[in-house]
Amino acid sequence: MTSSPLATAFPLSVKLPSLSQTISQSKPQLSTCPLLKHLSLGFSSSRNNNLSYNFNRCVVLARFNNNNLNINSPLISPDDDWATWTALFATGAFGLWSERTKIGRMISAALVSILLGLAASNMGIIPHEARAYSVVMEFLLPLTIPLMLFRADMRNVIKSTGKLLLAFLIGSVATMIGTLVAYLIVPMRSLGQDSWKIASALMASYIGGAINYVAVSDALAVSPSVIAAGVAADNVICAIYFMALFALGSKLPAEASPSTKGPANNWDSASGDNAPVLQTATALAVSFAICKGATHVVRLLKYQGGTLPAITAVVVILATLLPRQIGYLAPAGDVISAISIQVFFAVLGASGSIWNVINVAPSIFVFAFIQVTVHLIVVLGLGKLLRLDLKLLLLASNANIGGPTTASGMATAKGWGSLVVPGILVGIFGISIATYIAYFFGIYVLKGM
Template structure:
């Protein structure tokens, strides 16, 4: 029987040589010489045998960067946002889209696109939406805001909103006991207070409380990321809970369609649209000037709402004439806002930076929902009032009005904004003092 001997593959090393002939115009010498050196022995002093191969290896390097649409690509970002909003509106013609609404579709699509690396999580275009397009949308949605017509429905919604504020306070306390976030040090109770302010009023209150309590910038950023993801998920849940609730009978859509018909042969629709935009810009300008004069931080949205509600109440015919055009433009711009809301939610940032903040916010909002549904049912409140009040708590007046508009609850659009503004006015103080006197001592 033959003896079995050990066998070792020869070691192979590879080098590329680019001789001076590369710069020659002679095509025959324009290829690099590739030589393999085969070591035929284990000994370090063994002879090296060069072997030539008539092959050229091409190394391909991917130039694909993520996100595909750069944050500096304003045209690309705006295209993605409006395309997302348009797709959300179109989706309501489908069976699934009509069940979950255009708003949820836009949020989901924006969230998926940003977390898949198609669009950025942060971009200057998003700031334009939040700082300019969003305030401009408020007057467009409130041209029907005659307070004499809507004050009757505000009472029950305000009660539901107050119950939601109590539910957020309870949720904050429970979440802090379960997830104390000790790894954040002193920032633990501070960020808990900031999230509490956000889930009573809105993002403005989150920033205000974070600034007042001097929360670390990295923790603030992680809280914003967690808040965006939680809000996106929560709004989907609210829309799902209200999927079987019917829309209100309204003729506003028919009026809008008639007035905006391009084949009507007159310029009424164009005049309405131009006037509505001009009035909206003027209202935003006046509100901004007042806020700057009195140096009220974060007061633009309340001031804009107050001015348009006063005008709509004092001049119902003149301002109401602009409502059809305002409804159409607001329907588009609010979908862009929902797309930005989804795109701003970075799941990876939440997981990597501060998962404890995400878990805290999840428990906080979950307890809020359980409490507001339980107490609302105990007080025999209408389910759509409870869901809208909860939306105003978690997302603020804009998301509440967006939900009312998307669900066809026309009579609750203005009350939803009004209770949201009320929440903004009280949330900062409630969360600030609750954090100092309760959370800090736990």
């Protein structure tokens, strides 16, 4: 892990206490860490009064130099839960609102929330660590996964997408090739163990989308500053890439009679704007149940870092076996997940260091640029050999790099009405498989390079 002039980060794992747990009387008081005061910690003493911890969730604690920005006493205390949660949700809401502006649409709500959280914590407005952040990572993030995947009926994907699914699979292979080439050219050795991990996370993002980037980063325990730098680089790359796709498709004609009506077209939020209370309550209950079942299986199998991949597998299986019942919950799931994922991005920014982002982002940017460039070359090359239509290749590549939302947006903007729903479905398919592909590719291929 790299260090910056501003902070040195220590990855610790924290476990939320249950009602039956009591705090050991022999535990020392860690007054410099407000978060640890409220958590039940298992520890053993070691030389030089260091502590060795063994927990199940990574949280970054920052130790700052006296000559730099003082965040020991931020404006919002780490112990002030109400104020912390207010700041997080306000940041997420501002991120969503920003997409109504020209600049916000260019850089995305996710990056706005990250940058706002990053600025607020480094300016001493909100804390770098707090109990709320642990709750977001431990509970809110896993809860968001099922809410985003209630439409992930794999039978419907295969049945409805036709050659677009083939083009999407070509794009997925192209991303894997692009990752290998980029890692050979830009190994990012300055990041240490985070190098192959962030490469895997970006690979997940360019097969499925942002939620896969988050899932792989969480499973591989990437440091928050590197995650934030990766998101910053990724958003710039995506903006450039989408402009390139539209330029390549500028001469492709629109369909004569576009038909964009369909329940899946409202992936963003419109379909869920008036989601009934019962539907919303049921969506939350089902999501909690899925998280409970998946985490129980992970504990039984002792599969470290497998929580989010396991949750993804369970919801995809349920959505495929019970498409009508689970799909009914999708509109409500879209609304809740849109909010909760923004809160996660706010926490991600708040946990990071501005200097680390500045120092780390350039190398990740170059890596991602090579990654998507090779992806596009391979997609267009293999697609031409297989005689696939250019619009299918461009839309599939869009679904790879940006996910279902950007794919449906491109199909609508270009007047390819018959491809709007298939574009969304292949995007959902990508979300369903990307975490597993990137996770194992990172461990068994990139890690040993």
